[in-house]
Amino acid sequence: MNLIAKAKPKDYKSSVKPIWCPGCGHFSVLNALTKAFAALGIDKDDTVLVSGIGCSSRLPAYVDSYGFHGVHGRGLAIAQGLKVARPDLTVIALGGDGDGFSIGGNHFIHACRRNVNITYIAMDNEVYGMTKGQASPTTAADWDHSKLTPHGPGVRPFKPAALALASGAPWIARGYSGNPNQLARLIAEAVEHPGFSFVHVLSQCITFCPEQTDWKAVVSEREAPALTDADAAASLFLHENGFQTGVLYNAARNAWPPEQVERQSTDITEGFRL
Amino acid sequence: MTGTELSIAITGAGGAGVISVGELLLQAWAKEGGRGLLRKAFGPQIRGGESAALLKLTETERYTAARQYDVLLAFDWNNFTRFGDEIRIARDALVICEPACDPPPEVLAAQPRLLRFPMARLAADTHAEGRVNMFALGLLGRLLGLPLDSLEQLTLQKLKAKPEAYRHAAIACISAGTTQAPDCELSLPKMGAKGAWYMSGNQAAGLGALEAGVRFVAAYPITPASDVLEWMAGGLEKLNGNLVQAEDELAAINMTIGAAFGGVPSLTATSGPGLALMTESIGLAVASETPVTILNVMRGGPSTGIPTKSEQSDLNIALHGLHGDAPHLVLAPLDIADCVFTSGWAVNLAQGLQTAAIVLSDQFIGQSTAVISEPLRCESQVAGAQDNDNDYLRYRLTDSGVSTLAIPGDADQRFTADGLEHDEKGTPSARDDDHQLQLAKRARKLTTYNYGNAWARVQGNGQVALVCFGSASAAVNEAADLLARQGINVRTVSLRLLAPLQREQLTAALEACNTVFVVEQNHGGQLFQYLRGMMDFNQALHSYSRAGPVPLSGHAIATAVAQEVTV
Incomplete structure (x- = not known):
């Protein structure tokens, strides 16, 4: 998707100053998001950003749309309830790797399966930043920087894209905070996708994982078009290095819930009268 | 009798x-x-x-x-x-x-x-x-x-x-x-007026909620609340609403909050274990001032307890289960027909006061079916806040504590709802003054509202009072009849609104009494403890608490009361 701005990205920013550390990848995600909004000419009044808890989940307050900053791990549930009740709105859920894949993991699985027409942006820095640097579900097994797990977490990290695919997500992309222009394109495409769209963003934590600045050397844009075959996608997600970016998977699947049909009777008391 | x-x-x-x-x-x-x-x-x-x-x-x-x-x-x-x-x-x-x-x-x-x-x-x-x-x-x-x-x-x-x-x-x-069939003499009750309704308490609670405007339900199956959901699934379809079977109770309450944030009156139904899982997010509804109704059909507890049998033992968690200072509404329907009224009232109050309402029904009235005259509906609506200021503030400090609730789609009233403490605009704040003012605002909107006469059903006159909540009402009134036959006149007070407790009204209702029995179906005397903590009583105060699974008996209550007052 080539983005041609219909409005200015800065028009979508609120006056609230982010709490993020200087150099945090989430600034890029915020910029990419507002850039995507500007390109889509999104109506601020009809857009809701929903999040859980964590550094990245602070983002809704920084955007001049409606927003809901919920409790840890439950952003996807709030977003789905909102979209089902108000299908006219553009609903975007976002949060971090701990929020989305650990405490909110069950909601992630079922959001992929349910396929409500929302976008989920997971800002993955492989660490719990807000609680000062503990290992998350995507942290490498030997990452020994946390006093909580001084020898590393010792367990294999999640592969979010593989998990999403296995759970039935119809649209999966990966972006990188170091490439905000590409990320803006991915987000815009995700928002336009008529179903659940999952954008996995490698968003570096400069404070607790300074080694992530090396990501720029390994991140690569995937040249091939999005896979439409689940077998091929499974093979890709299980064997890749996790640093390929782009729209990785795009399979047509009807979103839920289906459109309602007109009912013959609207009398809800009829069953109670003998 | x-x-x-x-x-x-x-x-x-x-x-x-x-x-x-x-x-x-x-x-x-x-x-x-x-x-x-x-x-x-x-x-x-x-x-x-x-x-x-x-x-x-x-x-x-x-x-x-x-x-x-x-x-x-x-x-x-x-x-x-x-x-x-x-x-x-x-x-x-x-x-x-x-x-x-x-x-x-x-x-x-x-x-x-x-x-x-x-x-x-x-x-x-x-x-x-x-x-x-x-x-x-x-x-x-x-x-x-x-x-x-x-x-x-x-x-x-x-x-x-x-x-x-x-x-x-x-x-x-x-x-x-x-x-x-052989010929057998049975002494049959007399017939009443034809044209009655036939429904369970769970259906009645569902009906009350839908008639009060609920158009979104998210829930996770649990005994004995599942049949509320099964009935509501059909009802919502007729009204073009939605029901989502969630992956767990954490999702259910949060989906409900999300839909409510979108301006659609929303409800979830559950039982004790589910309510326990929901409590963190009910606090979110309170803090973010998002109106939600939680219908909790009580069963024997704790833990998995006795899932298929009734008990009134979730009062403590409903009243005190939220972390932080989180004022919210707790109501209890008094019988099957009253499930229509009370769940409708709960929805209206939650919507109007922009908070969470927990409704304590139970397996006894929820899953029993009764023949009832057409049930009374709750007509009372809370007047909305008027915000004439040009500068929209979602959490504006008003006299009533209620602020104007904008919903997505409303022009130029954009805000971010937040479970973090916030200022009037909704911006996260850890400042002392914002915390004090917002806590006071959320408490004020519940304490200053006039709930009218529906707070309790007060029946009879006497020096002895039986105070109960929810479904205990029928057994308590049966006990009052039995005691009257022994010459002991009794006033019964069946509480429908448990939080905020209507202390002045309850004190006035008990003014002529010298003895008060607090009657409830649980082991620990949860209502008794609550009332003792919240009020001063001039009367001799007694607790009659008996856990399930056997339903409360008017005869057993009457015997216990007679023993105490005739000594």
């Missing part, structure tokens, strides 16, 4: 159609103008466990569980004995059973009129696919003097999805049961 009552127990194996017999019998009874209650008792098994339809035919609509049974129809004795003390046989009861097996000693001890009747064989003789439960329906229908055509019509309606042969067999068996 008001008028004649007749209690009938029908017991058998789960899946044998015992409940269907009870339902059809009560429906046919109601069609003639009769009043009555059907309680369903189950073991934990889905199929093959014990199952009982416990009918109480009455002349009033004050429905307590039967103390003992005047008629028992047992398909077998194995399943009957599994209920233990829950089904006691009245002296001289009519007991109908198969000839092959002898009744257990506790049944014979009541010296019943024993009617050994080969129901299974007669059903099989009638039709190759004949089922004994339909034969029993015909037999019992005849004993109650119910018209055969009415039984047949109701049965065909119930079996409309079944194959033709199945329906044909059912009708043949009902007819055979009617014609072969």
